Amino acid sequence: MAHSPFPAHALTPMISFDTDGHRFNLRAVAVILSGDHVLLHRLDGDEYWSLPGGRIEAGEDAATAVAREMREELGIAVTVGRLLWIVENFFGSGGRAYHEVGLYFATDVPSDARILDLDARHFGDEQGRRIEFAWFERKELADIDVRPAFLRDALVQEPFQFAHVVNRDAG
Numbered sequence: 001m002a003h004s005p006f007p008a009h010a011l012t013p014m015i016s017f018d019t020d021g022h023r024f025n026l027r028a029v030a031v032i033l034s035g036d037h038v039l040l041h042r043l044d045g046d047e048y049w050s051l052p053g054g055r056i057e058a059g060e061d062a063a064t065a066v067a068r069e070m071r072e073e074l075g076i077a078v079t080v081g082r083l084l085w086i087v088e089n090f091f092g093s094g095g096r097a098y099h100e101v102g103l104y105f106a107t108d109v110p111s112d113a114r115i116l117d118l119d120a121r122h123f124g125d126e127q128g129r130r131i132e133f134a135w136f137e138r139k140e141l142a143d144i145d146v147r148p149a150f151l152r153d154a155l156v157q158e159p160f161q162f163a164h165v166v167n168r169d170a171g
Helices: 062-074 138-143
Strands: 016-019 022-031 037-043 053-055 079-093 096-108 122-126 129-137 163-168
Touching (some): 022 062, 037 138, 053 062, 062 079, 062 122
Parallel strands (some): 022 096, 079 163
Antiparallel strands (some): 022 053, 037 129, 122 129
């Protein structure tokens, strides 16, 4: 049997498809805090930051998808907590219109995880592209290009309140 150059998950269909001029994605997202800081990431070539996560695979529940993405991107086992937000996100990227539904979960990392070094930049891999992780003070998010844009306000709230959010970013 030949060895595939792709991780096993790459052979499982992600819930993403094109319809009526839009690309639809079903995304699971980790909200990882350390004190007053939040963990954000960006792919090489992107100028904006977002919360870590990824598309949900067919047959996979969203919390499991968060745990899988953190294992793949950072090599850590996380504890996925409560659902914080359901987000309908509409945006444009690369000349394409996107309609994304995101399920955002409170997520904890082990106390000895290297990612908890707030002063370091951390790097992972997203299907062959380098992905950078960094910590940002939540109160300073208004000065950073964070997407979806609703996060600039949502991430500074204490405590987080469950919400259904409709976000429309210019793209």
